[in-house]
Amino acid sequence: MPSNLLQTKLLIPPTRPIWVPRPHLIDQLNAGLDRILILISAPAGYGKSTLLSEWAHQVPMPVAWLSLEKGDNVASRFWAYFASALQTIPSLNALHIGEELKDLENASPSFFPEDAFTRLVSEIARITDPLILVLDDFHLITDPTINEGLVFVLEHLPSLPGGMHLVISGRMDPPWPMARMRARAEITELRLRDLRFTSEEATAFLNQTMGLKLSAGEVSQLDARTEGWVAGLQMAALSMQKRDDIPKFLERFSGSHRYILEYLIEEVLNQQPPRVMDFLLKTSILDRLTAPLCDAVMNGQDSQELLTYLEQSNLFVIPLDDERNWYRYHHLFADLLFIRLKNTQPDQVTHLHRRACRWYEAQGMLPEALDHALSSGDRQLVAQIVSANVLVLVENDEVLPTLQKIDSVPPEEMVALPWLRIARAWVLGTGQVQKSQQILDAVEMDMENMPDSVERQRLKGHIAALRTYIFSIQGDKVNTIAYAGLANELLPPDEISVRAMNLTMWGDVMSADGHDPSAMPILEQALALALQAEKPHVAMIAAGALASAHLGAGRLREVNRVCQDALEIAEDYQIHYHHQLSATAGIYSMLARVLAEWWEIENAVQSARKGLMLSERWGQVDTDLTGLDYLGRALAFGNDWAQARQVFQRAESASQKISPFFWQMNTIFALDSLLDTEAPAPGEIVEQIRRVQESGAHYPAPLKARLLLRDNQPGEALVVLEQVLSELRGQPSLDIARIHALRALAFQAQGDEKQSLAALRQALELAEPENRVATFVREGVAMEKLLRLALSKSIAPVFVQKLLTAFESRRKPKPEPSLVTKTLVEPLSEREFEVLRLLNSKLSVPEIAQELTVAPSTVRTHVRVVYNKLGVHGRQEAIQKAKDLGLI
């Protein structure tokens, strides 16, 4: 396997062994470190990347590097890579930059998430050691929200020294307020006139690097014609290397008015042996080169040798990693080669793309395979790739930008190739349900005239499975089951992964509101099919559903086993593909749930965060929400409501966008978790109850009983609990132990010790084998008291002792981060108080500025100071903290 392709984006390109040193430019860059921003702006071929990589290898501070590509011009991807690049610097791992950026990744494109950016800025502002972030090929980033975000970050970063320096390099100036930045002297620029080779550099380059023996006159002739353009000089030198009649070449070259590059590339190529020329032209279709891929495209075996030759001859190949597994052509050179290929061998282009597509497909690198399929113009090939890999494509987070390209396929062709639309519908099904449904309706209409065939049945099966998926997201149990059955009938046996997926949703919805034994064989079959098809993505989803069904039955150890097995599969995948399986998200969340029940709070929080990170990258909203809810619960178990509250708020705004079902589930979870904390504030409870009512949710029995107990109505609570107990009729359920525990509390509140202990005994008997510590500890002081009583009567003494220890450890003050103090170390000034009070309103920063009749930048400074004094990173957090401290 080739080394991880995506990681090459984050590597500082290796320096060239022989190159012209450019000390005056390095000096300029070093001098530029007294500003926040360094901009390198010049057309292709002036040595921008070469200069930066040379500098990056010698500058005495850490450098994070990101080589941008076309596909990165999407906010979510851009900020994900932005975070990954910063995280390559070890000392930044402790910062929450990745998390702050998650909000940006999920922000809707039309709305500027100022809060999230403010938090990002304060995170970056915590960087005190100087570091450099290079964004290379930034001209590819034209998306307005990304640019707006970066400008915001730059304008709000604290002034130097120390902290982050941003280096932007590209062929065009970024669409930023450059005049303002120049006026404030925030920016150092290196432009075309700086990057041109001076005559000394041209001489050194031609006579030393390229080994020519040119006279001063000849050099100045070349320099005049190329105007110091590095790529031009390089090509001219390559054209002359094997020539005896250099003066003649120079004469013709200097006299010609032809476009230099076009002129030179012909000269360069004509100098090459035919097999090198053939290689150059044919591999120009590739964005990146590696020997096995080139062999596949060329139908040859000597690519490694040729790549090495190209690098050694300075023929515009740039190694992307130190091992020299991957290369790319200089962009300009690749463009020209490709134009020439298209002009001379137009019929080859499709073949070459096809071969590249097949190679990538065989490597399991589907995004690249699909890119080449689309570039080949062979729509049948696109359809084949898509239909054979539809689920994997959908579940592969890196393929989304490519799948979005399907939108650029002309509508007529979309009609002719329903698979493209099906793939699109699958993609949309994870977030934009309505659009997905519209596509399905349209495909179904067009299919009416389609002759009966396996193909038709396959399509219909996919459509039914997709509808199953959509209904299951909407929590529509009846329709989910109906369509799952239909899809199961329609899908041909070879559609193993879609069938597995369909069965998963089927079994999942059956066990959604309580344990249903008939769901188990369906889910087991789903998992077996997915494993048989060797589709780890689907296997993760099936395992998640199976684990969830076990959870519903209260079999926590089984949940753990299923999750651990799944993680082993995921690990194999990761070793093989150097890529973390996003679908593992659900497994980590499920594991977090079990760990929380076992009162391994820190592990639970960690596992939930891991799951969240993956699900956010994946873009699966339902998995995302489960992850957030389980994270919130684990945090609440750990008594950290401030954080849990934030998590639930994030979950709530996300869930409202999906369906009422998710929204309701979420508000219930939040309220229940609030009651899990040690001393929930009454006002907070009222607030969470209001949210539950707003979402229209019905209270599940345990929560209802908890609220009644809180209101001193143990009799009512018992009615609710007995009712649900009788409905369960002895079926295994996650809730039973909890219900008995709550009954024990209700009897205790009524002063009925005998009944109370009897109920407690039942709860303990059910809970002990599955180690369900949380069932008791979450109920707080009353339960602790009851357990002490049980211990004195030797009821389940071993387990009870363990529970009491958990109570103890919960009370122990945690080594809290120093920022969470009950009073402010440094008091707020009067002005800062005013700002703080206005932050607790709907006013934006400019509006606050207006209110206080000061400049917005002044307000931002105050805000930063307020955040620092409060030890928070964002507006919501600041308001909450201020309320906690009684400041507002």
Add this chain to the structure above:
Amino acid sequence: MNDSKKYDEPAVYQIRLKGILDPSWSDWFDNFSITTQEDETLLVGPVSDQAALHGILTKINDLGLAITAITQVEGARDDQK
């Protein structure tokens, strides 16, 4: 507005470049016609809207060609008159 040219509709543009470009580049530049005189090149062709125009300009920039002038030579037909 007296401006008879419209900017959100197809129009013909002329782009003047420094240096001489071979006519075989035409399909690279959305089928603009390529003519050369002395030491400069004229690209003339229809663009469907401003976004398409910027696409062409980007390609020119990517190839390191120097632009000396851009003009709209013929606006879209104004049917409202």
